[in-house]
Amino acid sequence: MSKRPELTAAERALPYAKFYDLPITPIPEEKLAVLAAGPIDPSLALKIEDRNDLFKPGYLPCEIGYCVMPNGTGFLANRTEMPGVTPEMFEWWFAWHSLEDLRYRIWDPEDHYSARSLNPAVGRCDKLSLKERYWNTTHDIREAMLDGQDPVDVCLTFVPPETVGFLPEKLSAFRGTIVCTGGPAIMAH
Secondary structure, three states: OOOOOOOOHHHHOOOOHHHHHOOOOOOOHHHHHHHHHOOOOHHHOOOHHHHHHHHOOOOOOOOEEEEEOOOOOEEEEEOOOOOOOOHHHHHHHHHHHHHOHHHHHHHOOOOEEEEEEOOHHHHHOOOOOOHHHOOOEEEEEEEOOOOOOOOEEEEEEEEOHHHHOOOHHHHHHOOOOOOEEOOOOOEEO
């Protein structure tokens, strides 16, 4: 486990700094067991071409796992239960967290170092919906991907879900939210 960096005096003065000090919820044992078992059989993984299967009721063959697909792409699934969290709360978080580094660090103080939107005026525009505040914005992120790993720099552009192939008719009937990034890696929360 990485050590949680100390906050600066300016960060400590921010009204949300108290959330940085909260303990991180331990990773559930079943997830650790999946990770320890190694890669899943790629036949259980959702192919990116089948991304709209996410709208089907029930669970997919793999909800937690990772592998390399036959075409060389990577697959990672991590179903996370978030009781009491609404789609609007999730959208708010994605609009809010990349406007100041501490906001991203609160999410995972031991592995997240920074996240900065290259389009902060969009993220602060109260005339836009929460989704529109992060859609088509690019974020420079610095984080450790694995425990004990040095941080790496990642650049992600968040896009409307239909941009990466989610069907508009499925989205309009969906009672949740999808936060995703465009290529070369497609990530969907």
